[in-house]
Amino acid sequence: MTQVNLAIIGGGLVGASLALALQETARQRGWRIALIEPFAPGNAYQPSYDARSTALSYGSRLIYERLDLWQAIAQRAEPILQIHVSDRGRFGATRLQAIEEGVPALGYVVENAWIGHCLWQALDPDVVQWHCPAEVSAMRQIEAGYRLQLNDGSSLDCQLAVLADGGRSGLREQLGIAVSQTPYGQSAIIANVSPLEAHRGQAFERFTDDGPMAMLPLDGNRCALVWTRTGADAERLMNLSERAFLDELQQAFGYRLGALRQVGTRHLYPLALVEAQEQVRPNLVVLGNAAHSLHPIAGQGYNLSLRDTQALAEVLSDSQAALGDYAMLQRYLQRQQLDQQLTVGFSDRVTRLFSTAQPLLAAGRNLGLLGLDLLPPAKRWFARQAMGMGTRSL
Structure with a gap:
């Protein structure tokens, strides 16, 4: 024994x-x-x-620094210098920037x-x-x-x-x-994508009536995609050819990084x-x-x-x-x-807020994104949550 x-x-x-x-x-x-x-x-x-890959918050970097591990991880960590948050089809948008928060990066994307x-x-x-x-x-x-x-x-x-x-x-x-267990009625499509233009350390959170998506910067000018859709629609997207999938993704995401050239293996995860x-x-x-x-x-x-x-x-x-x-x-x-x-x-x-198609809630989130740029304290709170610093001091 x-x-x-x-x-x-x-x-x-x-x-x-x-x-x-x-x-x-x-x-x-x-x-x-x-x-x-x-x-x-x-x-x-x-x-x-x-x-x-995993998006490590700035707070997680501090933990790995205390464990004397960050120097090794940083060799292949892609810094998130800016997060662009937008609502498809509406004017609401906000940008969180590392320089405004006084940190070298809002977070880092690293292969697991x-x-x-x-x-x-x-x-x-x-x-x-x-x-x-x-x-x-x-x-x-x-x-x-x-x-x-x-x-x-x-x-x-x-x-x-x-x-x-x-x-x-x-x-x-x-x-x-x-x-x-609270099902969201959504599944996440996870894949790596290569855009034509350099991502320059930008992360994108884009909210649509069909569900939110994120595009996170990876080394080699790749992006880590998290695309949430309803279960049946996610299955349909999984079964598309690479070209057809990229066409639908391009339509949903837009051309902020130019044309999307390549997508790797897609994985599907029900969400709850x-x-x-x-x-x-x-x-x-x-x-x-x-x-x-x-x-x-x-x-x-x-x-x-x-x-x-x-x-x-x-x-x-x-x-x-x-x-x-x-x-x-x-x-x-x-x-x-x-x-x-x-x-x-x-x-x-x-x-829940950014997955709804209800007009009043959608209008409210649009105003909320506009308001973040107009109210620095609210924007700083949102940034600290994103950095994993919500209950801790820098």
């Missing part, structure tokens, strides 16, 4: 970030951390036109594989022990923590188990942790707001998409999860209580509760 202090179930970006955030404390206290991941991480980074590569390279195998490829097939509470049964027949005991195994966490369901009804139990934390899955258009999901991760690491490092102490874990949740409520609420309201 293997015994560890902390078992992180899921070695993706959230789980690996938690391991890194706790690495120094673990080294000082003699903790053993197990990182359990079903997919073997590649030893070498392989660039790909179709690589999935590169972030993962940087994280995995930074983990010390003497402190963080990989169990990979491996999955937890079952887990049950024991007197001082949890016993995890792995699919290779082995098992390990831990004082604290962290579920970071994604929005469709089977273990969350197995443990009887209920979720609230999913929140776990419990995020902590004695000896257990639910983290990342397993705790809350947000609509991707506002770009808040991973950044919120990273702030949760940093807060959890700080609470565990600052406390002298047993690693799975329930009162300590509740302190973590109380600390993050306001941030979670504000971020989930902001993301949900923006999604």
Whole structure:
């Protein structure tokens, strides 16, 4: 029977970030951390036109700076210098600019594989022990923590188990942790697109009566597309030829980046707001998409999860209580509760407001975009939300 202090179930970006955030404390206290991941991480980074990417907020950059990881991530991070927010067919528009906020960039778009590569390279195998490829097939509470049964027949005991195994966490369901789920009636088409003109670090949020879309700057003058449509229409767009798809995308997005020349592999994801009804139990934390899955258009999901991760690491490092102490874990949740409520609420309201075709609401959002340029305090609040700084000071 293997015994560890902390078992992180899921070695993706959230789980690996938690391991890194706790690495120094673990080294000082003699903790053993197990990182359990079903997919073997590649030893070498392989660039790909179709690589999935994440928009890291400026606040997330600050977290990775504290973890001494930003210098590595920045090598392939495309800065967002300006966000152009507009409403199709109406005059309302606003521009958020990094220079006006006094920051080098409002955020950064980075390929997930590169972030993962940087994280995995930074983990010390003497402190963080990989169990990979491996999955937890079952887990049950024991007197001082949890016993995890792995699919290779082995098992390990831990004082604290962290579920970071994604929005469709089977273990969350197995443990009887209920979720609230609010379908948006939309699906997101995710793909990389190459425009004719240089994007110059511009990100575009464009709102239409059929649903919002975002075009985010990537290296190599590519753009990461997030296009939300109703389920049936999204399926239709997925089945179009590349040329026909680009024609419809061009019509919806316009010519702010000139002609759209190439689109890569398209991926389709049904969208819903999913929140776990419990995020902590004695000896257990639910983290990342397993705790809350947000609509991707506002770009808040991973950044919120990273702030949760940093807060959890700080609470565990600052406390002298047993690693799975329930009162300590509740302190973590109380600390993050306001941030979670504000971020989930902001993301949900923006999604609903900018997905409606109702004339009065559409007119209201148009006036709201005009008003942001006329009311600097409101514009700064909106920018701080976009930068992941809504409840924190710069």
